[in-house]
Amino acid sequence: MWGFSSMLFAAFVLDLLLGDPKSWPHPVRWMGTAATALETATRRTFATPERAGVATVIVLVAGTFGLVWLALDIAEGFHPALHWCLETVLIYTTLSIRGLYDESRPVLVHLKDNNLRAARESLSCIVGRDATRLDEKEIIRATVETVAENTVDGVVAPLFYACIGGAPLALAYKCINTLDSMFGYRNEKYRQFGWASARLDDAANWIPARIGGLLLVLAAWVTGQSAGGAWITMRQDGQNHLSPNAGIPEAASAGALGVRLGGGQFYQGVWIEKPALGRANRELEPEDIVRTHRLLFAASGFALVAFVSVRIIWDVMFSIP
Numbered sequence: 001m002w003g004f005s006s007m008l009f010a011a012f013v014l015d016l017l018l019g020d021p022k023s024w025p026h027p028v029r030w031m032g033t034a035a036t037a038l039e040t041a042t043r044r045t046f047a048t049p050e051r052a053g054v055a056t057v058i059v060l061v062a063g064t065f066g067l068v069w070l071a072l073d074i075a076e077g078f079h080p081a082l083h084w085c086l087e088t089v090l091i092y093t094t095l096s097i098r099g100l101y102d103e104s105r106p107v108l109v110h111l112k113d114n115n116l117r118a119a120r121e122s123l124s125c126i127v128g129r130d131a132t133r134l135d136e137k138e139i140i141r142a143t144v145e146t147v148a149e150n151t152v153d154g155v156v157a158p159l160f161y162a163c164i165g166g167a168p169l170a171l172a173y174k175c176i177n178t179l180d181s182m183f184g185y186r187n188e189k190y191r192q193f194g195w196a197s198a199r200l201d202d203a204a205n206w207i208p209a210r211i212g213g214l215l216l217v218l219a220a221w222v223t224g225q226s227a228g229g230a231w232i233t234m235r236q237d238g239q240n241h242l243s244p245n246a247g248i249p250e251a252a253s254a255g256a257l258g259v260r261l262g263g264g265q266f267y268q269g270v271w272i273e274k275p276a277l278g279r280a281n282r283e284l285e286p287e288d289i290v291r292t293h294r295l296l297f298a299a300s301g302f303a304l305v306a307f308v309s310v311r312i313i314w315d316v317m318f319s320i321p
Contacts, residue, residue: 005311007084008162011091012304019098027064027093027171031178035060039183039193049192057179057196065172072167090167094174096154097300100147101293107143108289111136128181140284145261147292148216148253149246153177155300156215157208163307176204202244209245212299213238213252215306219298220256225291229255233278237262240275247277253295254278257288 020026038059042052068090076083103126110119119139124131127146134142157177162170180201183194213234221227233255234248241247241262254261254277262277 003312003315004166005308005315007088007091008159008304008308008311010088011095011162012097012159012300014088014092015095015097015099017098018092019102020096027090028174028178031060031064031175032182034063035179035182043193050195053183053193054196056183056193057176057200060179061172061175061200064175065168068168068171087167091158091162091170094158094162094167094170096150097296100150100154100296104143104147104289104293107139108286111139111286111289128185136286137284140286140288141259141261141263143289144253144257144259144284144292145250147289147296148249148261151216151296151299152205152209152212152245152249155296156212156303157205159303159307160208160211161204163311173204176201205245209248211306212303213248215299215302216249216252216256216295218302219295220252223291223294223298225256225295226258227256229258229278231255237275237277240277242274251277253292256295257291258282259284259288 035056038056039052042055042059043049046052046055072083072087072090075086103122106122107119107126110116110122116136116139119136120131120134123134123139123142127142129142131139131142157173158170161173165172176197179197180194182197183190184198184201185191185194217227217230217234219225220230230252234252237251237254238248241250247262250261258279258281260276260278260280262274
């Protein structure tokens with residue numbers, strides 16, 4: 001049957017063509033449902049929120065990896081072609097290039113129509129911060145930041161883990177990422193319970209974030225943005241963030257665009273102070289969302305080429321058909 005690298009390419013193309021139709025079943029939604037149910041069970045079972053959070057992470061991440069591995073093994077037993085198709089589709093569900101574009105573009109459309117209320121509503125679907133009080137510049141900043149950060153979470157990291165561990169590891173990564181998005185808050189409810197989810201997500205994204213930063217520098221170069229600015233800002237401000245990883249792609253994007261990102265925001269009613277990223281060479285404008293989309297697609301293309309190339313070399317070296 002075709003090599004594994006063809007699965008990565010096919011999954012990438014599927015994501016560009018189909019995105020994430022809301023009416024279709026999706027593993028991440030199942031993970032979210034399972035996480036909610038398991039949170040209730042573990043909080044009742046364990047004496048402390050920290051232990052409950054650790055148990056939730058172990059059960060869901062290990063369970064995701066095991067179930068996907070089992071499903072692929074069963075598919076291989078029927079026919080290698082079925083295995084190839086199933087693994088391709090599963091890897092496709094971990095990617096969100098088209099989804100990032102589709103979810104963030106309405107913000108741009110509403111801003112161009114001078115409809116701040118609709119722009120805030122669209123933004124609230126893709127960010128964790130409170131969008132109700134944001135002005136136009138802050139809406140643009142939030143959109144650019146979330147597209148930049150999710151270039152790693154939704155593209156580079158899934159491809160990275162799929163490259164080294166196939167669909168089981170890619171889905172396990174998405175499970176980690178989902179748990180962090182649900183529980184990794186610094187509020188009273190999740191500060192202790194979500195500790196394990198947040199720390200594991202930090203560890204899982206450490207390498208992909210740095211690969212993603214380099215890819216965004218290349219993307220800035222091919223899209224006519226400032227590659228030098230992206231590189232310098234990533235090096236200088238990449239660690240000026242509460243997350244050890246999110247600042248890398250955000251700083252690279254800030255430098256590429258020549259704008260300032262970062263700064264404090266409200267998250268679920270709690271003010272979170274964040275350092276600034278980049279230098280304000282000019283004011284943010286709606287067109288910066290378009291420029292960030294270009295960075296997203298270019299960086300995604302570079303990621304595909306890089307990981308497919310690595311997989312082809314690996315397969316050749318170890319004579320895997």
